[in-house]
Amino acid sequence: MRLAEYPDDIAFATAIGIAQVPPPLSAEADRVPEGLMREAQLFRRLGLSKPLISAMLVRAGRNGTSLETELLTSGALSPDIYYEALAELLGLPFAAELDPAELEDLPGVDTQLAAPTAVRLRPHGRAPLAAIVPRADRLDEIGERLRLSPSLSTTMVVTTPAAMRAALWQAGHDRRLREAVDQLFSTAPEASARITLWGRQGFYLGTALTLVFMLLVTVPWIILRILHVTFGLFFFATVAVRIYALLTKWREKRRPRPMLPVGRRPVYSVFVALYREAAVVPQLVATLDRLEWPAACLDIKLICEADDQETLDALAAAPLGPQYEVIRVPPAQPRTKPKALTYALGAARGEYLVIYDAEDRIDPMQLEEAWRTFESGPADLACLQAPLIVTNAREGWLSALFAVEYAGLFRALLPFLAGIRMPMPLGGTSNHFRTRVLQAVGGWDPYNVTEDADLGLRLFRRGYRCGVLTRPTYEEAPTEIDAWLGQRTRWFKGWLQTWLVLMREPARLVRDIGLAPSLVFQLLVGGLILSSLAHPLLLAYIGVISWRLIVHEAAIGTFDLALFALDFISIAGSYLAFILLGRIGMTFRERLAVGPRWLLTPFYWMLISLAAWRAVHELHSKPFFWNKTAHRPARSRVQHETATDAA
Numbered sequence: 030m031r032l033a034e035y036p037d038d039i040a041f042a043t044a045i046g047i048a049q050v051p052p053p054l055s056a057e058a059d060r061v062p063e064g065l066m067r068e069a070q071l072f073r074r075l076g077l078s079k080p081l082i083s084a085m086l087v088r089a090g091r092n093g094t095s096l097e098t099e100l101l102t103s104g105a106l107s108p109d110i111y112y113e114a115l116a117e118l119l120g121l122p123f124a125a126e127l128d129p130a131e132l133e134d135l136p137g138v139d140t141q142l143a144a145p146t147a148v149r150l151r152p153h154g155r156a157p158l159a160a161i162v163p164r165a166d167r168l169d170e171i172g173e174r175l176r177l178s179p180s181l182s183t184t185m186v187v188t189t190p191a192a193m194r195a196a197l198w199q200a201g202h203d204r205r206l207r208e209a210v211d212q213l214f215s216t217a218p219e220a221s222a223r224i225t226l227w228g229r230q231g232f233y234l235g236t237a238l239t240l241v242f243m244l245l246v247t248v249p250w251i252i253l254r255i256l257h258v259t260f261g262l263f264f265f266a267t268v269a270v271r272i273y274a275l276l277t278k279w280r281e282k283r284r285p286r287p288m289l290p291v292g293r294r295p296v297y298s299v300f301v302a303l304y305r306e307a308a309v310v311p312q313l314v315a316t317l318d319r320l321e322w323p324a325a326c327l328d329i330k331l332i333c334e335a336d337d338q339e340t341l342d343a344l345a346a347a348p349l350g351p352q353y354e355v356i357r358v359p360p361a362q363p364r365t366k367p368k369a370l371t372y373a374l375g376a377a378r379g380e381y382l383v384i385y386d387a388e389d390r391i392d393p394m395q396l397e398e399a400w401r402t403f404e405s406g407p408a409d410l411a412c413l414q415a416p417l418i419v420t421n422a423r424e425g426w427l428s429a430l431f432a433v434e435y436a437g438l439f440r441a442l443l444p445f446l447a448g449i450r451m452p453m454p455l456g457g458t459s460n461h462f463r464t465r466v467l468q469a470v471g472g473w474d475p476y477n478v479t480e481d482a483d484l485g486l487r488l489f490r491r492g493y494r495c496g497v498l499t500r501p502t503y504e505e506a507p508t509e510i511d512a513w514l515g516q517r518t519r520w521f522k523g524w525l526q527t528w529l530v531l532m533r534e535p536a537r538l539v540r541d542i543g544l545a546p547s548l549v550f551q552l553l554v555g556g557l558i559l560s561s562l563a564h565p566l567l568l569a570y571i572g573v574i575s576w577r578l579i580v581h582e583a584a585i586g587t588f589d590l591a592l593f594a595l596d597f598i599s600i601a602g603s604y605l606a607f608i609l610l611g612r613i614g615m616t617f618r619e620r621l622a623v624g625p626r627w628l629l630t631p632f633y634w635m636l637i638s639l640a641a642w643r644a645v646h647e648l649h650s651k652p653f654f655w656n657k658t659a660h661r662p663a664r665s666r667v668q669h670e671t672a673t674d675a676a
Contacts, residue, residue, distance in 0.1 A: 065089055068096040068165045075114055081105055092323040093293025097165040102325040102351050108189045115163050116187035119172055124188045127160055128152075129199035138201065142376035145193040150186075160188045194376075198356065206359050209372040213471045219533055220487055222477040222526040225652050227533050257570070257592055260563040264599040267556035270549070271437075271606040274445035278613050281444075297396050298328040298379030298464060302366045305657060306387040307343035312662045313387050314347045321393040327352040328378040332369045336360045363653040367473030367480035374472045377464050384481075385502070386458040388660035390420075392500040399461040399498055411466040411493035412485065414447075415459035416440050420663065421505040422622040427513055429626035430633040431506035432619065437610030444497045451549045452542065453495040454482035454527075459502040466493060476653055477530075479523025486531060486550065490541050505663055514640055515656040521558065521644030522652070528554045560603070561641035564634055567596045604630045 069082050077100070085099040092099070100106040109125055116123035133149040141148055150158040163171055175181055214221040226234065244252035299317065303310075317329055331349075333340050335357040344355050356376070358369045370384065381403060385391060392415075399413050416439035419432035439456060446453045460481060470491050473480040485495055507513040531538055531550065539547045574593045578585060585593070608627050612620055647654065 062090075064166045065096050067169070071165050071168060072096065072100065075111075077106075088323070088325070092325055094323070094325045095164075095166060098325045104351065108191060108351075112162070112187055112189045115165075115168065118168065119163065119175060119182075119187065121161075121175075121182055122186045124160065124186050124192065126192050127188055127196035129196045132160075132196050132200040134201045134204060138197065139205065139375040142194055142197050143378045145190040145197075148193060148197065156184065159185050160193060161185055162190050162193055163187060194354065202359050205372060205375070206361055209368055210361065210363070210475050212371075213474055214476075217471060220471065220474065220530060222474055222483070222530050222652075225526070225648060226529065230529065230533060254588070254592075258595075260559060261567065261592065261595045261599060263552075263556055264560040264563060264567065264603070265595060267552050267560050268599055268602040268606055270552050270556075271442065271610060272602065274442045275606060275610050275613065277445050277448070278441040278610070294323050294326045295380035295400070296326050296328055296378050297322055297400070298330065298377040298382040299385065300330050300332060300370055300373060300377070300382060301385050301387055302332045302369045303340050303344075303387045304334050304337055304364075304366075304369075305340060306660060307339045309387050309660050309662055310340065310343040310347055312390070314349065316390050317353075317385075318350070319393045320391065320396055322396045324350060324352050329353045330356055330373050330376065332356045332358060332373045334358050334360055334364070334369070363475055363655070365475055365478060365480070365653065365655045367477060368475035370480075371472040371475055374468060377468075379464055381461060382464045382467060383461045384458055386504070386660075388504060388663070389458055390503040390663060391459070392502065395459070395498065395500040395502070396461075398500045402496060402498065403461075403463065406496065409493050410496055411463050411488050412455065412495040413461040413498050414439070414443055414453070414455050414485075414495060415461070415498040416443075416501045417456055417459060418501045418503050418619075419506045420503045421508070422619065422626075425508045426626045426629050427510065427633075428506040428508050429623045430629060431513070433608065433611030433615070433623060433627055433630075434633075435504075435506075436612070436614035436619065437607065439497075440614030441610045446549070446553075447495060447497045450494055452489040452546050452553070453485050454524075454553060455485035455495065457481045458504075459498075460484075461498070474530075477523055477526050478519050478653065478655055479527065482524060482554070483527045483530065486527060486554075489546065490531075490538070503663070505661070507658060510636070512658060514636065514643070516658045517637065517640035518643040518647060519654075519656045521561070521641045522647050524554055524558055525644060525648050526652070528558065558641060560599075561638050562645070564600070564603075564638045567600060571596050571600065604634070607634075 065086060069086060072082055073079070081100075082096070085096055085103065085105070088094070088099045088103075089096050101108060101111065113123040113125075127148075127150065131150045131152050133151055135149060138148065145162045147159050147161045150160055152158060161171075214223045218224075241252060241256075299320075301313065301317075303313075306313075320327070329352050331344055331353060333344065333355060335341075341355070341357070349355070354376075356373045358372045361368075381396075381400060383396065383399065395415055399415070402413055403410060417435050418439075419428060419435050422429040422432035443453055443456075457479070458481075466488070470484075470487055470493075474483050477483040488495065507516060531554075535547075538550075542550075571593060574585060574589065607630055612623075612627070615623070
């Protein structure tokens with residue numbers, strides 16, 4: 030058996046017996062599976078105590094993992110010492126570190142990031158080698174292969190999973206970066222926001238704007254009235270959707286949480302993208318450590334820009350357990366969160382994957398609820414959105430109205446859309462995915478600055494649907510207008526990108542998702558943008574007509590009065606829906622925190638409109654600029670009973 034006979038690392042690992050899938054664990058609670066017994070015997074030979082082995086056997090049986098995994102995750106066993114001992118048992122050399130320059134970046138090698146088993150090395154001036162990570166339950170089989178083919182021992186070296194991953198990240202970082210940036214555009218250019226306007230879109234938009242300008246010069250009153258009616262009806266329709274969601278929420282009964290028998294837990298990947306987040310690293314690690322999920326079944330990726338040394342230093346100083354991995358993303362344009370997430374996606378070990386922000390404080394039972402919902406739900410359920418709750422509503426009017434907005438969106442509107450199986454723009458955090466589906470649709474678009482909304486709609490277009498959870502994630506809203514405007518401008522810019530991407534072929538969009546979902550998409554995304562842009566114009570018209578009626582007592586034509594009524598109903602309805610949707614989604618404690626600040630809703634909406642107009646400008650001048658929102662450790666904590674009420 031020679032190394033050169035195998036086309037890639039996976040084939041070699043399978044041949045020597047280290048890449049086979051272990052047999053399923055027995056469902057009988059009173060019988061230890063044979064594989065675990067073999068592992069227990071090995072660890073007794075290595076000198077571990079019987080009480081420790083027994084305790085870890087209980088964990089392995091409960092979690093559906095291996096004894097080896099539980100021992101390594103618990104910290105009772107040092108990886109370097111353990112794998113060096115396995116190397117001695119196999120009669121192979123041990124390498125605590127691998128030289129990335131010697132590792133072959135072969136096709137498919139990134140699978141080893143998720144499940145390190147074997148990689149190919151080409152040391153300078155020496156014959157090729159295979160670095161392997163043996164598993165305890167396959168040790169006898171590997172030893173037998175080595176006994177039957179003694180020459181294999183000269184071509185193999187044992188290393189640790191961490192050492193193999195570190196070398197892989199370094200060896201393939203340029204190629205992996207190119208793939209993260211270019212893959213979606215290369216494989217599905219129609220789904221990428223890399224080109225803001227396609228040629229046909231640019232032609233149609235230019236033609237429409239030219240026509241409108243000409244008509245404004247020649248017949249200004251006619252074209253202004255046509256535009257006014259169009260904007261007014263669109264605004265009214267977006268308000269009607271929210272009113273309907275409000276009525277549905279009023280009639281809603283509390284949904285029971287899905288129940289499944291306690292048993293094997295799958296591996297759950299947790300992705301957190303960090304950039305200039307050193308201040309919140311201690312809070313983040315403490316939050317993730319409180320997750321009610323077996324540590325042996327957690328795969329936590331802390332994804333950081335390689336040139337963000339302050340955050341990297343904070344992570345190095347944090348007490349990270351074996352379930353954590355810090356991933357350094359090489360600096361490159363576009364400098365966006367979705368590019369960083371896509372860079373790490375191939376390394377996800379979990380059957381499920383969740384995205385969190387660095388400042389999030391997560392309900393410890395959220396993963397449990399998501400897993401049970403996925404397992405009890407249909408196969409086309411690809412994503413679940415947890416509700417986001419703002420906890421600093423008392424700090425000022427801006428954070429108070431942000432809290433009202435989030436309550437209406439995440440606890441009323443999105444559950445309504447999920448319930449009627451309509452397209453659902455996701456929030457930027459606490460999105461839970463089936464990992465294989467996320468990878469199949471191409472992950473996140475690195476050029477879309479609201480990658481969450483884009484991905485939710487792309488999933489729907491591919492035949493999947495999104496649902497909602499009840500276990501919340503807590504956040505703090507910006508309290509300064511500049512910070513709020515920067516964040517909201519980026520959101521609007523991303524919604525514009527998403528709308529343009531999906532509207533490249535409108536007829537095809539209707540064929541793909543259906544007429545009703547297409548209309549809902551137009552009202553949710555297009556309507557949000559258009560109503561925000563039109564809001565001050567409609568207010569100005571209401572003001573002019575009111576002035577003429579009250580002050581000058583001038584006669585107003587029937588058509589103008591009808592427009593006035595439409596605008597007034599739309600504006601008043603939008604404020605009313607905003608306030609009532611938020612308040613119906615809030616707990617009593619949250620409503621007290623907001624107090625009477627909801628009366629400032631008109632001013633909040635004017636800020637929303639300003640952000641929308643800024644986004645239109647930025648879409649032209651700097652479409653991929655990511656306006657970073659500064660975060661701080663939370664100053665306000667929500668009590669456990671509030672979390673229960675909100676759920």
